[in-house]
Amino acid sequence: MTSLLRKILIRIFFIAIILVIVMPFVWMIISSVKNQEELFSKDNLFPSQISFSNYSRLFADTHFLRYLINSCFVGFMVAIISTVLATFTSYAYSRFQFRGKKILGGLTLMVYMMAPVMIVIPLYILFRALSLGNTLTSVIIAHITFVYPFAFWVMNGYIKDFPEELEKTAIIDGANFFRTFYYVIVPNLIQGITSVAVFSFILSWNDYVFARILITGDEKKTLPVGIDDMFSATVTDWGVIMAAGVIISLPVIAGYVFVSRYIDKAVHLKYT
Amino acid sequence: MRVDIWKGSYARTILIALLIIVLSVLLYPILYNLILSFQKKHAYLPGAEFAGVSNYSSLFHDEAFWKSFLRGSIYASVSVFFQLLLGIFCAVCINNSRKGRSFFQGVVIFPYLIPTVIVVILWKWLLNSTYGLLNGNFFGTSVVWFDQNNIMRILIFISVWQFFPFVTIFVLARLRSIPQHLYQSAIADGAGPVKQFLHVTWPAIKNIVFILLLIRFIWMFTKFDIVWLLAGKGSSLTFSETLPVYAYRQTFRMFQVGMGATVSVIMLIMIVVGTYVWFRQILKRRNIS
Numbered sequence: 343m344t345s346l347l348r349k350i351l352i353r354i355f356f357i358a359i360i361l362v363i364v365m366p367f368v369w370m371i372i373s374s375v376k377n378q379e380e381l382f383s384k385d386n387l388f389p390s391q392i393s394f395s396n397y398s399r400l401f402a403d404t405h406f407l408r409y410l411i412n413s414c415f416v417g418f419m420v421a422i423i424s425t426v427l428a429t430f431t432s433y434a435y436s437r438f439q440f441r442g443k444k445i446l447g448g449l450t451l452m453v454y455m456m457a458p459v460m461i462v463i464p465l466y467i468l469f470r471a472l473s474l475g476n477t478l479t480s481v482i483i484a485h486i487t488f489v490y491p492f493a494f495w496v497m498n499g500y501i502k503d504f505p506e507e508l509e510k511t512a513i514i515d516g517a518n519f520f521r522t523f524y525y526v527i528v529p530n531l532i533q534g535i536t537s538v539a540v541f542s543f544i545l546s547w548n549d550y551v552f553a554r555i556l557i558t559g560d561e562k563k564t565l566p567v568g569i570d571d572m573f574s575a576t577v578t579d580w581g582v583i584m585a586a587g588v589i590i591s592l593p594v595i596a597g598y599v600f601v602s603r604y605i606d607k608a609v610h611l612k613y614t
Numbered sequence: 615m616r617v618d619i620w621k622g623s624y625a626r627t628i629l630i631a632l633l634i635i636v637l638s639v640l641l642y643p644i645l646y647n648l649i650l651s652f653q654k655k656h657a658y659l660p661g662a663e664f665a666g667v668s669n670y671s672s673l674f675h676d677e678a679f680w681k682s683f684l685r686g687s688i689y690a691s692v693s694v695f696f697q698l699l700l701g702i703f704c705a706v707c708i709n710n711s712r713k714g715r716s717f718f719q720g721v722v723i724f725p726y727l728i729p730t731v732i733v734v735i736l737w738k739w740l741l742n743s744t745y746g747l748l749n750g751n752f753f754g755t756s757v758v759w760f761d762q763n764n765i766m767r768i769l770i771f772i773s774v775w776q777f778f779p780f781v782t783i784f785v786l787a788r789l790r791s792i793p794q795h796l797y798q799s800a801i802a803d804g805a806g807p808v809k810q811f812l813h814v815t816w817p818a819i820k821n822i823v824f825i826l827l828l829i830r831f832i833w834m835f836t837k838f839d840i841v842w843l844l845a846g847k848g849s850s851l852t853f854s855e856t857l858p859v860y861a862y863r864q865t866f867r868m869f870q871v872g873m874g875a876t877v878s879v880i881m882l883i884m885i886v887v888g889t890y891v892w893f894r895q896i897l898k899r900r901n902i903s
Contacts, residue, residue, distance in 0.1 A: 348807065355707050356718060362775070363724055366736050369747055373739065382745050431636060434629035439618045444897070446637060451896075452889040453640045455829065457836030459858045460878040463865055464646035487640055510619060519625030548729040550839045555866075566731040573735055574847055580745070583735060591728045598727055602720055 367591070374584040381581050396581040397589075406586060408561060409568035413547055416478055416564055420485040420546035425539040427486075428493035433527065435494070436501045437509075454491035458551035461487055466555055476558045484552040489542045496541070500534030537601040544594050565590050644882065650875035657869040669876040679860060679877075686856035689766065689841075690834040693773040697830055698823065700774065701781025706815065708782070709789040719786065726779040733776050734843040741768070762853040765845055769854055773840060781826050788822045789815070825892055832888045836881050838862060857881065 373381060377393045380386040400406050435447060462484065469480040508530065512522040528535070550566040557563055563571070569586050572579075620626045651669055655662035673679050708718050725733065740748045741759045749757055759768045796814045805813065838858040845854040855863070857877060865874030 352707055352711055355703075356711070356714070359704060359707075359718070360721065363721060366740055367724065369740060370736055427632075427636060430629055431633045434626070434633055437618070438620060438626055438630060440630055446633060448889060448893045449637060449641065451893050452885060453644070455832060455885045455889050455892075456644070457833070457838065457858060457881065459838040459862060460647065460836065460881055461643045463871060463874055463878070464643035464650065467650075467871070468643070468646070487643065490636065491640065506619060513619065519620060519623050544727065550729065550731055550843070566729050569735070570731050570843065573731075580739060584739065587732045587735060590732055594727050594729070595724065598723065599720065 370584050370587050370591075374581065374588050376581065378581060396585040399579075400582045400585045400589075404572060404582065405560060405563075405568065406572075406589075409563050409565045410589070412478060412562060413565040416481050416485065416553075417543045417546045419482045420489055421539045421543040423482070424486055424489045424493045424542045425535060427490055428497045428538060429528070429531070429535060430523075432494050432497035433501055433523070436498055437506075450491045450494055453487070454495065456488070458488060458549070462552055462555050465552075469556060476556070476562055478562060480556045481553050481564065484556060485546045485549060489545050492545065493538045493542050496538050497531075497534060500531055504530055533604045537604045540597045540601045544597055547590075547594060647875045647878050647882070650872055651879045653872050653875075655871040657865055657871050662872075665872060669872045673873060673876050673880075678855070679857075682855045682857050682860040685766075685854070686835055686858075689770060689773075689856055690831050693770045693777070693834050694827060694830045696770070696774040697778045697781050698827060701778040701826075702785050702819070702823065704778065704782045705785035705789055706811065708786060719783075722782055723779045725776045726783075730776070730839045731843060733772065734840065737768075737772050737775075738844075760845070760850060762850045765850040765854045769841060769844055772844065773834065773837075776840070777830065777834070781830070784822055784826055785819055788819050792818045821895065825895055828888050828891060832885055835884070 372388065374396050375392045375394065376386070376389040377395060380389055435443070465480075465484050465487070469475050469477075469483075474480040474483075504527075508526050509522055512526050517525070548566065549564075550570070553564040553567045554570070557567060560568075565586075569583070569590065572586070573583055618626075650662075652665060652667070653662040654665040654668070704722060708715060708722070711718070738760070740746050741757075743749055743756045743758045749759070758764070792814065797810060800810050800814050835856075836858055837856070841854055841856050841859050842862065845851045846859075851859070858881070861874045861877035864870050864877065
């Protein structure tokens with residue numbers, strides 16, 4: 343009896359959670375394919391026919407494509423640089439024994455805890471002094487300051503899990519460090535490297551604060567900043583904004599689904 | 615002490631140097647912030663002058679600072695409380711279900727994954743006082759959710775919606791490692807769901823919940839984007855100004871970089887303490903396993 347009750351309660355809870363979490367996304371998609379009239383009508387919960395006019399207007403009438411290209415460029419650069427740096431340094435951190443190791447790890451963790459708004463002002467002044475103001479390069483460097491510590495700690499979890507014996511065998515066979523790294527370590531850590539790269543991309547893709555403050559020109563804006571400005575325009579074009587929301591959310595969700603097989607491990611090792 | 619398998623290799627020297635270089639680059643903004651907090655500097659004009667502790671003293675005499683400090687503390691406490699409550703509850707339920715477990719686990723993280731800008735815009739659309747699905751459209755009401763009376767409530771609600779999945783994912787990872795036989799023997803002893811939670815589940819997740827409480831509090835207290843995007847342009851900003859928004863306003867509206875930096879230093883103190891606790895926990899766990 344109680345187990346039946348429990349089952350029903352859990353079922354109800356799941357329906358509630360799904361409603362609360364999924365409903366807003368479904369509504370975003372529905373809103374994006376409605377025509378202008380039905381979007382603001384109280385009688386049409388669902389569109390009578392699917393219209394992609396919001397999407398075509400998004401690309402034709404706004405600078406969305408420009409923002410999309412900028413975001414992709416920044417995201418890929420940040421993902422590649424952070425992942426490569428994190429793989430090497432995190433390996434060094436977990437395998438080498440040296441003085442000040444604990445402090446180094448602690449400081450990296452501290453940087454990871456920092457909020458963007460605390461780092462962005464000094465960086466802003468620095469980039470202006472280096473005449474890097476309003477460039478995508480400045481955004482890439484700024485993103486690395488918070489993506490790298492994350493990548494470093496997640497990689498650390500994967501490397502800790504990886505048995506040293508394989509490397510020892512390689513050394514006995516006469517391989518030097520970089521050969522061992524390339525032929526033994528990287529292939530064995532490929533799951534970890536992939537998920538770190540994907541999450542680094544997502545972190546950069548989602549950032550608002552750095553891009554907002556470092557970028558002033560319209561042609562350099564990334565998606566979150568571009569959307570925010572489109573949204574804050576005098577008359578909000580809800581249909582177009584919803585279409586933009588769908589397109590921005592897609593790569594994030596696709597990336598997550600792609601690496602979700604490994605995420606348990608990453609989460610488990612990183613924070614415990 | 616473990617043996618260093620790469621002792622004597624010169625790649626070892628290169629990589630340690632790289633570690634130190636990267637860390638120095640990361641620490642640069644933090645140290646510069648510290649210097650800025652003792653300076654008087656305009657946001658856009660060059661030049662700066664030493665100002666002693668005047669930034670600190672004018673900060674502590676500014677009523678708006680204390681108001682935003684208090685408001686930020688309340689915002690962080692309340693939203694973290696509900697994040698933990700909902701997050702743990704959700705994790706326990708997912709862990710108990712057999713069917714659809716991986717599906718729920720995948721879906722539950724969506725709000726945390728998508729950009730904050732989209733989260734805020736989406737909820738502004740859903741709660742729009744004329745056309746919102748959850749307001750005028752479906753319920754026939756026309757509550758203005760984004761005015762000064764409701765802004766804090768809605769801010770907390772959206773923050774909980776966006777960040778409780780973070781708690782769920784981490785608690786769920788820990789729940790996985792609880793051996794099933796502990797539950798079986800608890801059931802054999804006649805323990806109901808509540809007792810099972812208190813005697814088996816809670817001891818296992820206690821540590822991770824404490825760490826989550828710590829880091830989520832710090833991150834909510836220093837969170838800028840969600841507050842700014844929700845209320846930044848409107849008149850309701852003064853009613854939802856938390857400490858990071860205050861720092862932003864000092865820097866880019868009043869052009870007093872030093873004041874903004876001073877606020878950052880105060881938040882930094884909190885982060886240093888938080889990191890110390892968290893890092894000790896990490897070291898402890900890694901040495902055991």
